[in-house]
Amino acid sequence: MPGRIVVPFGPQHPVLPEPIHIDLVLEDELVVDAVPSIGYIHRGLEQLVQKREYPEYVYVAERICGICSFMHALCYCQGIEHIMGIEVPDRSRYLRTIWSEYSRLHSHLLWLGLFADAMGFENLFMRSWQLRESVLDISEDTTGGRIIQSTCKVGGVRRDIGQDKLDEIHRGLDSFEEDCRDLGKVFLNDETVKYRLKGLGVLSKDEAYTLGSAGPTLRGSGVASDHRETGYAAYGELGYKAVVETAGDCYARCAVRVRELYSSIDIIRRAIEGMPEGPIDVKVKGAPDGEYFSRVEQPRGEVVHYLLGNGTKHLARARIRTPTFANIPALVKMLPGAQLADVPIVVLSIDPCISCTER
């Protein structure tokens, strides 16, 4: 029997834009165990609710993570609105949906690029990020920010998108979808990609469910669970059906994300077509008193904001459970059996967002 060695992976590692540390226990080149340790980005944002007033905390919520920033703000605002019994106008719900889906597009394209880079497919990395820039251009055009947008607020949204701008975005979607489909074809049909991904990091349906994974990690293993199906924001009117793959390997998780690109484009198209007229926000008075579990489907899975108000301007408690945190047990399950050279791919296949995880 070969001897065991421990190889540290991270915190500073070329494939990870963010620090996470994993101790890999190896037998020759084969991973037999993985021990993650986190905490490099922990900032203690949950405690900040006691120092910032509840409308101000939206800005902090946006900076829990720079990638799914809009959706964190959305989740927080929906929670506060539910506690305070605020009905937001229809137009703001549609606008929130559009910006959410643009966040998802930019996050998935970002991930596809990083994933291609981890495979050593630099061409594909550049192409994905090139497409992503056109999504960011629309973000900047409509909100003023590329990454951090600050358009969501308690009681609605801060900015409107004019009809001519909406038409322009709608016209641009066709060519954008064509580009995405070309990109998706490479990810799904290319022999080298298949060779690297198929059968790697397998997570069975039962494991995915019992370990409580979320998002594409869960759907890639055949569990049809997507919080958008419950119809928050405008998803109720627009309708949504979860994208599911059954193989449970890295290829399946990649396929889920590629197909979600198309479904996001479809949602944006239908949201623009069905955009109602009217105001974009309502006036908010008073302070939240009560508690609520607010849930939103982020690019990486379902995020939960638990908010507890005590009738003052400052919340008593916020607790945030992010999708990557839920996916780390699944990651520990996937790694054993992989070659050391495949570890970056397996780690990236859950789309780890460390600043979300550690808050």
Next chain:
Amino acid sequence: MAFLKRSPWILHYDASSCNGCDIEVLACLTPLYDVERFGIINTGNPKHADILLITGGVNSQNRPVVRNLYEQMPEPKVVIAVGACAATGGIFRECYNIAGGIDKVIPVDVYVPGCAARPEQIIDGVVAALGILEEKRERMAGGARMKEEAGETT
């Protein structure tokens, strides 16, 4: 771009930021901004790097990592603090865990403002850093020359 005499290699590290600046640092490498055409490469190895691009407000667990990376880089080296929280702690400055800026841990040469900093600003920061890198190199070369001359006379 007059300073651009050599190709600087960059080491990027996320010291407790929200990740927004980090993806903008990566965006600098991709087709729209493409800093690789200037010979700027993002390396994963501190021993190969000339410039440390660092984001975030540095929490207590990250302090030794940041210092370690800085010490592993060969002289001359330049540190760029990217984003508002790398400069002062930004929105996170009141958090119990945050040191409040990179300069609390290692010396910083260039500050790039913004939350999140835009790729154009980051590239601008790197260009400013190139000038400082060149100055440091000259100073080191000057110091070595003086030592040599002093060695000859004695």
